[in-house]
Amino acid sequence: MDMTGATTSPTDSAPDAADATTKTVNVGEFAFERGGSVDLDVAYETYGDPSNPPVLVAHALTGSQYVAGPAPDALGPQAEGWWDDVVGQGRPVDTREFYVISANVPGSCYGTTGPASEGPDGEPYGADFPAVTVTDWVHAQARLLDHLGIETLYAVIGGSVGGMNAIEWAKQYPDRVERVAAVATGPRVDAQTLALDSVARRAITADSNFDDGHYYGDGHPDDGLATARRIGHVQYLSKDSMEDRFGRRAAQRAIASLDDPTADAFTYRDVVSYLDYNAEKFTDRFDANSYLYLLRAMDEYDLAHGAGSDAAALADFDGEALVVSYTGDWHFTVEQSREIETAFERAGAAVTHHVVDSDYGHDAFLVEPETVGTPLRAFLEGGADGADFAPVHASLFS
Numbered sequence: 001m002d003m004t005g006a007t008t009s010p011t012d013s014a015p016d017a018a019d020a021t022t023k024t025v026n027v028g029e030f031a032f033e034r035g036g037s038v039d040l041d042v043a044y045e046t047y048g049d050p051s052n053p054p055v056l057v058a059h060a061l062t063g064s065q066y067v068a069g070p071a072p073d074a075l076g077p078q079a080e081g082w083w084d085d086v087v088g089q090g091r092p093v094d095t096r097e098f099y100v101i102s103a104n105v106p107g108s109c110y111g112t113t114g115p116a117s118e119g120p121d122g123e124p125y126g127a128d129f130p131a132v133t134v135t136d137w138v139h140a141q142a143r144l145l146d147h148l149g150i151e152t153l154y155a156v157i158g159g160s161v162g163g164m165n166a167i168e169w170a171k172q173y174p175d176r177v178e179r180v181a182a183v184a185t186g187p188r189v190d191a192q193t194l195a196l197d198s199v200a201r202r203a204i205t206a207d208s209n210f211d212d213g214h215y216y217g218d219g220h221p222d223d224g225l226a227t228a229r230r231i232g233h234v235q236y237l238s239k240d241s242m243e244d245r246f247g248r249r250a251a252q253r254a255i256a257s258l259d260d261p262t263a264d265a266f267t268y269r270d271v272v273s274y275l276d277y278n279a280e281k282f283t284d285r286f287d288a289n290s291y292l293y294l295l296r297a298m299d300e301y302d303l304a305h306g307a308g309s310d311a312a313a314l315a316d317f318d319g320e321a322l323v324v325s326y327t328g329d330w331h332f333t334v335e336q337s338r339e340i341e342t343a344f345e346r347a348g349a350a351v352t353h354h355v356v357d358s359d360y361g362h363d364a365f366l367v368e369p370e371t372v373g374t375p376l377r378a379f380l381e382g383g384a385d386g387a388d389f390a391p392v393h394a395s396l397f398s
Contacts, residue, residue, distance in 0.1 A: 022065075022072060024111055027143035032106075036130030038119075042144045043111025044103040047087065048095035054150045055098045055380075056141060057087060058158030058165035060366075061232075061294050062286055064110040067102040068095075071110075076285045079110060085369035092373035093380065098154065105165075106140050107132035107293040115289035116216065127213025132293050134161070134301040138168045142176070155179035155380060159365045159372070160332065161298040167314075167321075167340060170349075171303065174317040181322040181379055183372055184329055184365045186336030187303035187310050187343065193331060196235060197299050200228035204288050213289050225288040226279035228295075233278050238328035238361035246271035303343065310343035317344075321351040322379040322387050324365070324372055331362035350384040 023044050030040035045065040057067045064071060064079040068087040071080035087093045087100055104112040107129070115129040145153070156177050158166035163185025169177045189197075207224030209215055237245075251273035307313035321344045325337035334355055344351035354375040358364045365372045379387035 022111060025144060025147050027140065027147065030106070030136075030140065030143070032130040033133045033135050033139075034131040038113055038125075038130065040106060040140060040143075041111070041113045041117075042103055042106075042140055044101060044144055046102075046148075047100040048098055050099050050148075052097060052099040053154035054145075054148075054152075055093060055100050056145075056153050056156040056169075057083070057093070057100060057102045058137070058141075058156065058162035059102060059105070060158075060160040060162045061298060062108075062282070062291070063162070064108075065102045065104045066110075067100070075110060076281075078281060078285050082366060083369070086373050086376065092377035093157065094377075098380070101145070101148070101150075103141050103144050105132070105137040105294070107136075107290055107297065109287040109290040112140070114287070115213065115293060116287045124214075124216040126216060126289060129289070129293065132297050134164050134168050134297055135172060137165050137297070138172050141165075141169075142173060145176075151176065153177045155181060157181040157183070157376065158185070159183035160185055160362065161294075161301070163332075164298065164301050164303075167303060168301075170317040170319070170321070170344075171307070171313045174314075174319075177317075178319045179321070179379065179383070180317075180319065181324070181376060182337070182340055183324040184326055184332050184337075184362055185340070186332045187339050188301060188336075189299055189332075190336070193235070194299055196231055197295050200231045201292055201295060203227035203231070204292055207288075210288070213292075215288070220283075221288045222283040225283050225286070225291060226276075228288075228291060229279045229282040230275040233275055235331045236361055236363040238330060238359050240359040241328060241361045242271060244359075246274060303340075310339060311346035314343050314347035314349065317347060317349055319349060320379075320384040321349055322375060322384060323351065323353040324356065324375055325353070326356045326358050326360070326362070326364045326371075328359040329362045329364065352379075352384045352388040354387060 024041050027040050027042055029037050031037040063082055066080045067083045068081055089096055104110040106112055107114045109116050115125050119125040156166045156169045163182035166180050166182050170180045204221055204224035207221030209219040210221040249270040250267045251270045254268050303310045303313050323337045323341045325334040341351055341353040356371045375387045
């Protein structure tokens with residue numbers, strides 16, 4: 001396959017990660033898969049020379065388009081450089097060799113139109129925003145690429161629900177993508193994840209400030225969103241990882257006030273402090289409605305939808321695929337990644353499945369970047385055959 005680059009004008013080229021700037025494009029009226037439409041703005045970031053082969057990087061659930069380098073100050077440090085060690089000059093996804101594009105998905109709150117955006121009446125959409133799906137994300141990204149003058153992607157890469165986004169590209173636009181890298185993901189979530197995510201959503205909607213999703217301008221449902229995020233962080237670590245990091249140690253200081261009348265009689269644990277700290281930081285940067293919408297999009301995704309089977313969904317894709325999974329990940333298990341591998345194989349695509357021996361948990365693909373960077377570099381350079389080598393042990397990089 002040839003390494004098809006962009007035909008973008010110089011004004012669309014981006015600086016390197018260190019001084020990247022935000023870009024937004026209006027892609028016109030956008031019809032959502034489950035009904036409804038909006039005049040859609042897509043916020044995106046680019047890195048590298050637009051004449052190089054284009055690589056699309058899909059962000060995870062609450063990630064942003066700022067895959068590398070800084071984000072605007074208003075968004076805070078949690079929104080920026082979430083894959084700095086993977087994307088950039090000399091990194092596995094080398095911005096000297098590839099033109100990297102990352103777009104904030106519809107329904108999010110980092111510049112692409114979502115529930116917090118202003119609607120036709122001048123007020124935030126709130127709960128009137130249409131339901132979004134992973135397929136919607138892919139179609140919005142395709143509209144962005146049309147604007148950039150990019151017909152064919154050299155590769156699309158994503159982790160977690162971003163991995164679902166990546167494999168959906170092979171389903172929706174098999175002729176527009178040559179390589180797919182799906183990291184720490186699955187063709188659908190399992191029953192346990194569905195259950196936990198439903199509790200997270202209930203925490204938000206039960207908050208007294210939720211106001212049926214029309215809380216803008218008033219008190220936001222921060223308590224509910226914080227609880228939902230705590231549930232998420234439990235899902236992102238393995239049992240062994242939590243025990244190793246926290247055990248039953250007492251925290252040095254309390255991060256959040258506790259309404260539990262028994263709290264004063266017992267120790268405030270380090271693991272609870274960790275959850276409280278991350279929940280507090282999260283409510284400062286993310287919109288509760290966006291969390292509801294994106295979490296639902298992940299939960300309802302099913303690669304086989306409309307096709308009958310996973311393999312049938314990928315039948316028209318004749319490119320190459322890399323699947324990366326982590327032994328300590330119970331959010332998206334190795335077995336779920338094997339389902340993706342099998343689907344590509346049965347569809348006739350060249351595929352390799354790289355299993356990383358790590359007990360960190362789901363977030364290993366973010367916090368142990370070498371474990372994903374090594375197979376990604378090999379895959380981009382040599383395809384599925386080039387990435388087919390012995391499993392990586394996370395201990396090699398600690």
